[in-house]
Amino acid sequence: MTNSAPDSAGVVSSCAENTLLASYNDEKSVEALFDEFREDIAAVIVEPCAANMGVVAPKQGFLQFLRDITKKYGTLLIFDEVITGFRLSLGGAQQYYGVTPDMTTLGKIVGGGMPLAAYGGRRDIMECVSPLGSVYQAGTLSGNPVAVSAGVETIRILEETSDIYSELDKKSAMIETAMKNSGLNVNRIGSILTPFFTDKPVSDYKTALSSDTNRFARYYSYMLEHGIYTAPSQFEAMFVSYAHTDKDIERTCRIIEEFIG
Numbered sequence: 334m335t336n337s338a339p340d341s342a343g344v345v346s347s348c349a350e351n352t353l354l355a356s357y358n359d360e361k362s363v364e365a366l367f368d369e370f371r372e373d374i375a376a377v378i379v380e381p382c383a384a385n386m387g388v389v390a391p392k393q394g395f396l397q398f399l400r401d402i403t404k405k406y407g408t409l410l411i412f413d414e415v416i417t418g419f420r421l422s423l424g425g426a427q428q429y430y431g432v433t434p435d436m437t438t439l440g441k442i443v444g445g446g447m448p449l450a451a452y453g454g455r456r457d458i459m460e461c462v463s464p465l466g467s468v469y470q471a472g473t474l475s476g477n478p479v480a481v482s483a484g485v486e487t488i489r490i491l492e493e494t495s496d497i498y499s500e501l502d503k504k505s506a507m508i509e510t511a512m513k514n515s516g517l518n519v520n521r522i523g524s525i526l527t528p529f530f531t532d533k534p535v536s537d538y539k540t541a542l543s544s545d546t547n548r549f550a551r552y553y554s555y556m557l558e559h560g561i562y563t564a565p566s567q568f569e570a571m572f573v574s575y576a577h578t579d580k581d582i583e584r585t586c587r588i589i590e591e592f593i594g
Contacts, residue, residue, distance in 0.1 A: 357383050358392045358537045363399065367406055376409035381426035381434075384416045384570040386541045387527035388520040396432040403435075409458075415440040415450075416570065421523045422498060423491055429523070445483030448474050497575050498523070504582045505573040511586035515593035524573040527564070528552070528589075541568060555592045561585055 353370065356362040357379070367374060381396055383389040403410040412434040417426040419442045427433055436454030443451050453459065463469045474480065491497060501524035509526055512519045517528040520535055529535045530545040530552070549567040556563050561584075564571050573582075 356537055356539075357386075357389065358395055360395065360398050363402060367402060367408075372406055372408075374406065374408045376411050376436075377403050378411045378413060380413045380416070381430060381432070382417050382421065382522050382525075384525060385568065386538045387529055387535065387544075387568050388522060388525050388570050389535060389537065389541065390520065390522050391430065392536065396430050400432050400434070409436060410434040411436045411438065411454075413438050416525070418442060419488070419491060420525065420572075423488075442487060443484050444477075444480040445485075445487035447477070447480035447483045449477060449480035449484060450474075494575070501573055501575060504577060504579070507582050508571075508573065508586060508589070511589050515590050517589075517593065525570045526573075527567075527570055530567065552592055556588060559588045559591075561588055 353366050353374065355366055355377075363377070377399055379399060382391060399410055402408075412425075412427055414425045414427070414437050417429075418437070418439040419425060421429040425437070425439075427437065434454075436452060436458060438450070438452045440450040443449055460466055461468050505521060505524045505526055509519050509521045512526075512528045518531055518533070518535065519526060519528050521527075527535075528549075529541065530548040531540070531543040533540050533543045535541050535544075544567050546567050553563060553565055
């Protein structure tokens with residue numbers, strides 16, 4: 334509980350004041366914060382594969398750098414896998430990239446589409462949570478039996494469908510190729526991708542902002558008018574589903590090419 338009044342979007346001012354911002358894919362910006370605040374930094378929280386500035390993959394070695402520097406200063410490394418969890422692999426982005434954080438947050442898929450979220454981590458951290466520890470955590474939907482059942486069934490399907498990730502990759506690559514052949518700048522990791530309407534390689538938020546959002550809006554409207562519902566913002570991700578048929582993918586590619594052409 335805090336005595337601070339809520340700021341924008343319900344974030345209390347004391348929380349914002351005690352949050353430091355580094356730039357994604359920028360090791361020097363992270364190092365600068367640790368040089369100044371050192372052991373006072375409690376945790377580094379990051380989307381291992383960014384998807385809220387559009388899809389931006391971690392640069393080679395960036396996640397391992399975060400793992401190494403947080404260990405050096407005794408700081409927790411927390412991966413926000415609400416988007417990447419179960420999507421890039423059964424073990425999420427941390428399995429995909431081979432870097433293990435101290436804690437992970439999950440949402441969306443963990444409930445099989447039902448309202449549910451979860452967090453987990455090292456045993457010594459989780460033992461701090463009630464009933465074993467002093468940290469009390471509860472919520473209206475915590476342990477909801479319908480949502481949990483849906484999540485368990487989703488995991489079972491993922492485990493038993495041997496070709497699910499290879500098929501997702503194949504279908505996503507088809508859309509990526511159609512976009513690139515049409516002259517679009519595309520970032521893709523597994524089954525998530527974003528076409529950026531810029532001629533600059535997008536590797537961080539700054540380069541993502543170079544995108545022509547008006548042209549993206551025209552692209553979005555054209556796709557929607559032709560029966561393809563894609564992400565409505567330049568700074569969101571496009572998700573390919575195992576349920577999409579080859580015919581769906583081919584039609585999507587054709588409409589993309591028609592718009593650009």
